[in-house]
Amino acid sequence: MAHAAPKPATAVRNRPRPLPDVFSARAHLVARWTVIVSAGLVYGYWAATIRRFGGPITGRNLLFGFMTALAFVILCAVIGAVASRLPREGHAVLWGAFAGSALGFLYAQSGVGMITCVVVSLIVGGAVFLGLFYRYYTHEDARGHHIP
Incomplete structure (x- = not known):
């Protein structure tokens, strides 16, 4: 009769164990x-502050800040919902494009040239893409499933 070979004890002991999830799904949703x-409110306030160039706060400036914050929150929520369904390349490209566009919009509010904004946005978007692609690539198996 054949018997299974015993596993070495070091292989079982050295395996990282996931941390226990002590919060409920509702708590995670509220935190998200x-x-x-x-982040949207900070982004909107930042954009409004850049746009007023140190002048007085006006109603138009407040409206611009709140509309910018609303657009940021909506885009961030939509990208968060869509990106999780994409493969790692698409996931990283989407977040890289969002980060580059968000920074480019803020940079454009300062009144610099459009070419400078585009170049800075592409550099930031590319850096975010590379960082996230590396993270997703090292935390997924070949089929794209998350490794705990």
Whole structure:
């Protein structure tokens, strides 16, 4: 009768174990939306501050800030929902394009030349793409499934 070969004890002991999830799904959902809305408000305030060039705060400036924040929150939520369904390349490209566009929009509010904004946006978007692609590539198997 054949018996299975025993596994070495070091292989079992050295395997990283995932951390326990102590929060409920609702707590994670609330935290996700809190982070997205907070980031949107900071982004909108930042854009409005750049656009007023140190002048007084006006109603038009506040409206611009809130509309910018709303657009940021909506885009961030949509990209978060869509990107998780894409393969790692598409996931990284989408977030890289979002990051580059967001920074380019802020940079354009300062009044610099459009070519400078485009170049800076492409550099930032490319850097974000490379960083996220590396992260997704090292945390997924060949079929694209997340490795815990």
